[in-house]
Amino acid sequence: MKLLHKIVHTSAPQATVLVRLLVGCVFLSEGIQKFLFPQALGVGRFVKIGIPAPQFFAPFVGVVEIVGGLLLIVGLLTRLAAIALTINISVAILTTKLPMLAKAGFWATAREARVDFCMLLGSIFLLIVGAGSLSVDRRLDSNTE
Template identity: 65%
Template structure:
């Protein structure tokens, strides 16, 4: 099996499309909103939370979220896109939720981080199982039958 086929290969159940649709749609939406509402969700938010070079990093993160969200929706390069989104979520949790934990405690942080943790775990799930049979990864890897995932 070639390296590319090993990245694309999937034995996931067909129902993985539900996780793909959730993760992909949320990241696509969040990425778009960084451009539609730059003061609240893009550069302005990055300035507020102290991210360095916010004029560069906010659009960069927006593009990553749009691109990776779209790839996950298509089931194309799902594992690669998932890695980038895992990094995105780890940085988001570290920069926005750890301060809440330190200032207001666990329960406040747990409430505010629920979507972040859901997206992180959804991305980890997709990294592990791949796109499932209803994605371009399965087609490119040659998985076409019902027993192929």
């Protein structure tokens, strides 16, 4: 119970739900689109950017984004979901935005990376503060006290 308490405990304000919804909905949408548009956003994109084993990693990343996004939206195991999504978006930035920086320069990359950096910072924020009081985590936490 002590580990669960550390994972779900939150003293963040109710407004944290807005960050959860923002980050969760974007990841959920991106994950679904990897399956709806596999050539442009799934396996085909992973092949184009040189991700190894794209037939495995594209669906894997899609599932991580869908499950992680849903967990954030409801506020369940928010910190664990935020860890997975922070890793996910960090890899996305390293494999797509850093090469772009060398080719297109700072301003073009900054424009293309704006959503990625918002998702990274939003995920890190949720990792630090937890789900907030309007969440399943808060209800779980009150049961472990």
